Amino acid sequence: MNCGCAEVVTPGLLDLFDARARMIDAAVPVAGRERLALDEAAGRVLAGDALGDLDLPGVDNSAMDGYALRLADLEDAKAKGRGLTVAQRVPAGAGVLHLPRGGCARIFTGAPVPLGADAVVPQERTRIDAQGHVHVEGEVSAAANIRRRGEEARAGERVLAAGTRLTPAAIALLASHGIAEVVVRPRLTVALISTGDELIEPGSPRVPGQVYNSNAAMLRALLAQQQCRVLDLGIVDDTASAVQEALIVARDSADLVICTGGVSVGEEDHVRPVVERLGGIAFHGVAIKPGKPFVFGWLGAGAASGTPLIGLPGNPVASLVGWQLLALPFVHGRQGRPPAPLQHYPVAAGFSRRGPRGRRELLRVVLDWTGGAPVATLAGGQGSHMLGAASQANGYLMIDANTHVEEGHVYGYCPGTQFLG
Numbered sequence: 361m362n363c364g365c366a367e368v369v370t371p372g373l374l375d376l377f378d379a380r381a382r383m384i385d386a387a388v389p390v391a392g393r394e395r396l397a398l399d400e401a402a403g404r405v406l407a408g409d410a411l412g413d414l415d416l417p418g419v420d421n422s423a424m425d426g427y428a429l430r431l432a433d434l435e436d437a438k439a440k441g442r443g444l445t446v447a448q449r450v451p452a453g454a455g456v457l458h459l460p461r462g463g464c465a466r467i468f469t470g471a472p473v474p475l476g477a478d479a480v481v482p483q484e485r486t487r488i489d490a491q492g493h494v495h496v497e498g499e500v501s502a503a504a505n506i507r508r509r510g511e512e513a514r515a516g517e518r519v520l521a522a523g524t525r526l527t528p529a530a531i532a533l534l535a536s537h538g539i540a541e542v543v544v545r546p547r548l549t550v551a552l553i554s555t556g557d558e559l560i561e562p563g564s565p566r567v568p569g570q571v572y573n574s575n576a577a578m579l580r581a582l583l584a585q586q587q588c589r590v591l592d593l594g595i596v597d598d599t600a601s602a603v604q605e606a607l608i609v610a611r612d613s614a615d616l617v618i619c620t621g622g623v624s625v626g627e628e629d630h631v632r633p634v635v636e637r638l639g640g641i642a643f644h645g646v647a648i649k650p651g652k653p654f655v656f657g658w659l660g661a662g663a664a665s666g667t668p669l670i671g672l673p674g675n676p677v678a679s680l681v682g683w684q685l686l687a688l689p690f691v692h693g694r695q696g697r698p699p700a701p702l703q704h705y706p707v708a709a710g711f712s713r714r715g716p717r718g719r720r721e722l723l724r725v726v727l728d729w730t731g732g733a734p735v736a737t738l739a740g741g742q743g744s745h746m747l748g749a750a751s752q753a754n755g756y757l758m759i760d761a762n763t764h765v766e767e768g769h770v771y772g773y774c775p776g777t778q779f780l781g
């Protein structure tokens with residue numbers, strides 16, 4: 361068994377895609393909005409549509425360093441065996457000029473195309489004769505190398521929709537419209553609780569049997585990637601009273617509570633009974649390996665008014681998978697982002713392997729492109745306590761329940777990049 365443990369397939373586990381749909385349905389966007397300078401808004405989510413009040417480009421301009429000309433003048437000059445006189449020089453930032461009849465303009469990339477010119481010829485396709493006249497090689501089509509006013513955007517149009525996460529390209533787009541401030545959703549405050557008597561924090565001395573708390577380090581990094589504010593309540597003992605005390609603090613101070621460990625079925629696993637006492641359980645158990653004992657519930661009087669709670673399994677890779685496949689779409693929904701389907705596309709396996717009964721398996725893999733087409737290879741040991749493979753993998757190979765992997769056969773590959781933004 362991958363877990364290094366005796367596996368019991370529990371009846372009534374939710375299908376991965378049903379569980380994901382339930383997380384997405386339950387995600388109510390947090391209230392409020394914040395106005396931020398563009399420089400402070402990277403990674404944040406727009407609270408409303410961003411509208412532009414400019415045509416982009418603002419004027420017809422050149423896509424090349426070269427010569428702007430009137431095609432009729434070029435034809436005429438060619439017919440007479442002459443070149444065109446350079447009548448103007450137009451650098452980027454210049455005003456819009458008028459091209460005199462019979463002349464052409466020396467022009468640079470981004471510079472306004474003079475009125476009357478109907479094409480730009482790159483300088484590599486020209487020859488300058490002893491009199492300084494410009495001769496053009498080959499055919500020139502109308503509108504060649506002219507970037508038209510408004511071809512990218514029109515004044516009054518929506519630049520970005522509400523719910524868009526501000527990637528560096530989105531920030532650049534807003535800046536290109538002259539927008540210096542944006543209105544974004546507030547950061548989510550997420551309370552983090554690590555349950556387990558065996559846990560100690562990295563940096564402290566360890567005695568045999570103790571385990572360094574890697575889940576909290578991982579989740580702090582994952583939450584920071586999502587611009588969440590983390591309220592880390594630290595390590596909590598495996599007792600019902602300690603778990604209850606921590607959950608009450610978390611409930612009262614966060615938009616979402618995430619705890620790790622203590623969600624399985626042993627008598628040391630207190631999360632489920634305490635959550636049932638303080639609120640309720642929406643579901644517990646998803647047919648995935650790793651990540652099976654995932655819990656989703658709430659703390660408070662009802663699912664709608666309470667603080668949502670996600671209980672991730674203690675095994676570190678199960679925690680990571682639970683975050684990426686189930687918790688992340690919920691966080692995105694609370695941030696007001698539109699739901700995104702789980703991306704997966706067919707890739708051949710470069711190995712054979714027995715599959716687990718009753719659960720979809722998410723194998724940590726690396727794509728090998730040396731043969732031209734991608735082949736998925738195992739990134740390392742697949743135990744749900746083994747972070748090495750998870751740290752090397754660039755995605756998951758998703759194997760249906762009760763299916764044995766056969767080398768050369770094709771399975772769904774979920775690229776890891778989809779979990780980053």
Ligand SMILES: Nc1nc2c(c(=O)[nH]1)N[C@H]1C(S)=C(S)[C@@H](COP(=O)(O)OP(=O)(O)OC[C@H]3O[C@@H](n4cnc5c(N)ncnc54)[C@H](O)[C@@H]3O)O[C@H]1N2
Nearest residue numbers: 554556571573574575621622623624629652673674675678
């Ligand atoms: N009888 C059964 N036992 C188990 C089942 C089952 O169905 N029946 N499911 C197994 C599966 S699958 C998983 S996954 C684990 C999940 O268990 P818990 O969420 O209750 O987690 P713990 O028991 O507290 O810990 C499991 C494992 O993970 C280590 N751990 C916990 N927290 C951290 C942390 N913050 N950082 C690093 N490592 C952590 C812990 O030391 C244990 O080794 O249950 C199986 N058992």
Ligand code: MOO
Nearest residue numbers: 650651652678744
């Ligand atoms: O092995 Mo468990 O499936 O890690 O979640």
